[in-house]
Amino acid sequence: MPCYRCGVRQTDPERGKSPWRRGVLRDELILVCPACQESGDWTAGLESCSGCASVHLIRRLGQVECLDCGLVREPGTALVPAGIPASRDRADAALAEEVGRALERLLGRR
Numbered sequence: 001m002p003c004y005r006c007g008v009r010q011t012d013p014e015r016g017k018s019p020w021r022r023g024v025l026r027d028e029l030i031l032v033c034p035a036c037q038e039s040g041d042w043t044a045g046l047e048s049c050s051g052c053a054s055v056h057l058i059r060r061l062g063q064v065e066c067l068d069c070g071l072v073r074e075p076g077t078a079l080v081p082a083g084i085p086a087s088r089d090r091a092d093a094a095l096a097e098e099v100g101r102a103l104e105r106l107l108g109r110r
């Protein structure tokens, strides 16, 4: 996985303690290379823990976990994309049913 800021790829396989830092951005796990960490504001775009404001978060098993205080939360945005198509499908189904009934009424009168 490349650095989310500059796109550079990890040269060494991640083994032991990596100088790369993990974070969570829009419910996606991201990596930040050591060079970008030196910029100081590399945490600006990252999600922070609602409990302790740490950006030391990881994405695991569909949840976001804080590595500092252990707070785990369900990713909020994951529920939104799943909900929108479902309600749109329901609206389409309702519309199709309405059109079907209207056609039946028209055909029934003939």
Ligand SMILES: [Zn+2]
Binding pocket: 003, 004, 005, 006, 007, 008, 032, 033, 034, 035, 036
């Ligand atoms: Zn970088």
Ligand SMILES: [Zn+2]
Binding pocket: 049, 050, 051, 052, 053, 054, 066, 067, 068, 069, 070, 071
């Ligand atoms: Zn925390």
